[in-house]
Amino acid sequence: xKILVCISQVPDTTTxxxxxxxxxxxxxxxxTFIINPYDEWYALVRALELKExxxxxxxxxxxxxxxxxxxxxxxxxALGGDEAIRIxxxxxxxxxxxxxxxxxxxxxxxxxxxxxxESIDYNNGVMGAMLAELLDMNYIGFAxxxxxxxxxxxxxxxxxxxxxxxxxxxxxxxxxxxxxAEARIPNMRGIMAARTKxxxxxxxxxxxxxSTIASYEMPPAKSxxxxxxxxxxxxxxxxxHTEAKVI
Amino acid sequence: xxxxxxxENAQGxxxxxxxxxxxxxxxxxxxxxxxxxxxxxxNITDAALAxxxxxxxxxxxxxxxxxxxxxxxxxxxxxxxxxxxxxxxKVIVALHDVTGKAVAPRxxxxxxxxxxxxxxxxxxxxxxxxxxxxxxxxxxFAFVNITSDxxxxxxxxxxxxxxxxxxxANVETLSVAFDDKDFGxxxxxxxxxxxxxxxxxAELVVSxxxxxxxxxxxxxxxxxxxxxxxxxxxxxxxxxxxxxPHHEHVGQTGGTIRPNLYIAVGISGAIQHLAGVNGSxxxxxxxxxxxxxxxxxxxxxxLGDALEILPKLTEAVKKFKETQH
Numbered sequence: 001x002k003i004l005v006c007i008s009q010v011p012d013t014t015t016x017x018x019x020x021x022x023x024x025x026x027x028x029x030x031x032t033f034i035i036n037p038y039d040e041w042y043a044l045v046r047a048l049e050l051k052e053x054x055x056x057x058x059x060x061x062x063x064x065x066x067x068x069x070x071x072x073x074x075x076x077x078a079l080g081g082d083e084a085i086r087i088x089x090x091x092x093x094x095x096x097x098x099x100x101x102x103x104x105x106x107x108x109x110x111x112x113x114x115x116x117x118e119s120i121d122y123n124n125g126v127m128g129a130m131l132a133e134l135l136d137m138n139y140i141g142f143a144x145x146x147x148x149x150x151x152x153x154x155x156x157x158x159x160x161x162x163x164x165x166x167x168x169x170x171x172x173x174x175x176x177x178x179x180x181a182e183a184r185i186p187n188m189r190g191i192m193a194a195r196t197k198x199x200x201x202x203x204x205x206x207x208x209x210x211s212t213i214a215s216y217e218m219p220p221a222k223s224x225x226x227x228x229x230x231x232x233x234x235x236x237x238x239x240x241h242t243e244a245k246v247i
Numbered sequence: 248x249x250x251x252x253x254x255e256n257a258q259g260x261x262x263x264x265x266x267x268x269x270x271x272x273x274x275x276x277x278x279x280x281x282x283x284x285x286x287x288x289x290n291i292t293d294a295a296l297a298x299x300x301x302x303x304x305x306x307x308x309x310x311x312x313x314x315x316x317x318x319x320x321x322x323x324x325x326x327x328x329x330x331x332x333x334x335x336x337k338v339i340v341a342l343h344d345v346t347g348k349a350v351a352p353r354x355x356x357x358x359x360x361x362x363x364x365x366x367x368x369x370x371x372x373x374x375x376x377x378x379x380x381x382x383x384x385x386x387x388f389a390f391v392n393i394t395s396d397x398x399x400x401x402x403x404x405x406x407x408x409x410x411x412x413x414x415x416a417n418v419e420t421l422s423v424a425f426d427d428k429d430f431g432x433x434x435x436x437x438x439x440x441x442x443x444x445x446x447x448x449a450e451l452v453v454s455x456x457x458x459x460x461x462x463x464x465x466x467x468x469x470x471x472x473x474x475x476x477x478x479x480x481x482x483x484x485x486x487x488x489x490x491x492p493h494h495e496h497v498g499q500t501g502g503t504i505r506p507n508l509y510i511a512v513g514i515s516g517a518i519q520h521l522a523g524v525n526g527s528x529x530x531x532x533x534x535x536x537x538x539x540x541x542x543x544x545x546x547x548x549x550l551g552d553a554l555e556i557l558p559k560l561t562e563a564v565k566k567f568k569e570t571q572h
Contacts, residue, residue: 011383013499013500013518013519013522014518014519015383016518017383017386017387019387037500038500093361094352094362094364095355095356095359095361095362098352098356099356120383120384120499120500121382121383122382122389123364123365123380123381123382123383123384123503124362124364124365125343125348125364125365126348126351126352126355126362126364127352128352129320129348129349129350129351129352129353129356130352130353130355130356132320132353133324133352133353133356133357134356138320138321138431138432139320139321139349139353139432140432141320141345141348141349142345142348154435157345158345158494159318159345159437159439160257160344160345160346160445160447160448161439161445161448162437162438162439162445163437163438164317164434164436164437164438165434165435165436165437165438166432166433166434166435167432167433167435168431168432168433169431178493178496178500178501179493209361209394210355210359210360210361210362210393210394210395211361211362211363211391211392211393211394211395212391212392212394213389213390213391213392214375214377214390214391214392215389215390216382216387216388216389216390217379217387217388217389217390218386218387218388219385219386219387219388219525222543222544222545222546225532225542225543225545225546225547225548226546226547226548227547227548227549227550228547228548228549229549230549230550230551230552230555230556230559231559233549233556233559233560233562233563234563234566234567236531236547236549236560236563237560237563237564237566237567238567239547240508240529240531240547241567244508244528244529244546244547246450246451246507246508246528246529247451247475247508247564247567
């Protein structure tokens with residue numbers, strides 16, 4: 001079984017977000033980029049476990065990004081994986097990203113495509129479902145556990161107020177979240193090995209975006225906290241009712 | 248031309264967020280001078296379907312196939328695409344929840360429609376088709392211009408207050424040519440937490456952090472949540488320490504929620520935690536550390552020991568609730 005893991009590079013979770021050019025561009029100055037946590041902690045680690053368990057024969061990583069995405073994809077290779085593919089373009093339009101990955105993957109006969117449930121920068125959560133559509137595959141979103149026995153995957157996934165267990169044949173796309181695997185830390189051997197692992201750069205297909213980001217805005221600052229005495233909880237309840245109007 | 252909205256149901260009845268999605272679609276339709284067609288899937292009564300008219304649906308297309316009672320992304324996609332083509336739809340609306348997130352991107356990819364996931368405002372059509380959404384996990388907003396002819400939007404639940412109006416929708420049956428491939432994913436088992444308010448849908452949330460000192464103190468939070476009718480949440484260290492189950496973890500790497508009221512107890516308010524909750528309309532912070540960064544993001548703050556304050560707050564809530572009857 002061949003597994004493809006989709007890797008996105010995102011600003012570190014502690015990043016203070018700022019914009020430039022009259023709020024039309026995300027200001028990357030001084031920003032540290034990391035592997036999207038859902039891609040790294042859950043999708044990638046589960047793929048590696050499936051290979052270690054003898055279920056998968058190959059685990060490849062794919063990212064859509066310019067050369068500045070290479071340190072992040074090398075970091076992913078340090079955790080494991082056989083080779084990485086970087087599709088040499090960049091876009092904020094989720095359709096372009098999905099279509100670029102699909103163009104590459106459609107002739108590669110992947111049985112299982114894993115991605116995180118969403119990226120922590122644009123929070124779309126659409127990549128898995130779009131890929132499944134473009135590759136004509138089944139899709140299970142928001143998985144909390146993935147098991148493979150023979151030609152069948154058994155996947156637990158989040159539903160409103162609970163959990164569902166699904167089964168599917170392959171090929172299959174799954175988006176992953178907490179529960180699928182436990183985060184790993186790359187060891188020195190992995191970091192050394194990653195340096196010589198193949199990182200193929202693929203020219204992008206001609207795909208036009210269907211959306212563009214016109215501008216950004218910071219949320220309005222809070223007007224200031226109103227402190228309530230711990231001995232006057234009636235006052236807090238009164239304010240929540242009459243002023244905030246939330247109870 | 249029409250606006251299509253996926254009217255998802257849970258065991259044959261509509262939840263508030265579905266009405267919110269229909270109302271949102273109706274707002275877009277009004278701006279575009281067109282009508283709203285809701286698409287409902289699976290077993291549901293005609294009376295319940297007609298009720299969608301009270302929230303702005305002009306027509307309901309019902310695909311009455313029992314196999315649609317559970318989510319199957321491929322089959323739902325085919326039903327929505329069939330409806331969209333029949334109606335000549337220019338905009339397709341779904342909710343930004345587990346169902347909408349599984350289906351809407353497939354619909355968008357199939358129709359080559361630009362998509363905004365998690366909209367928090369109506370589209371501005373004065374110069375393009377610009378939709379506001381959260382980015383960077385709630386740390387900022389982006390205004391996304393959809394440039395394709397057909398557009399897909401998922402609406403962040405609990406963005407708009409739902410108002411019930413007059414009106415009744417015409418219900419029509421829609422037949423969809425499903426094949427076996429559309430049901431390629433088999434649902435084996437469904438486990439729902441009964442009785443509790445699902446966190447993602449809760450309007451009121453009570454959340455605990457390390458300041459609660461240990462899982463044995465969670466009954467203080469449970470009592471407050473019960474008195475309010477609120478859902479329970481927690482910070483990441485609490486979930487990582489297994490004081491509480493992981494599905495209660497909210498923050499950048501947990502769930503993102505935007506309730507009307509978020510009460511954070513013993514949570515310092517690290518930037519990653521704030522990212523998951525700063526869409527909340529009102530934030531109350533209870534913490535014994537006056538330097539806790541969460542106070543800067545709060546509307547109301549209480550400085551002191553959580554374990555002493557919580558019973559007093561619970562009592563005050565109970566007293567208030569009694570006066571409301």
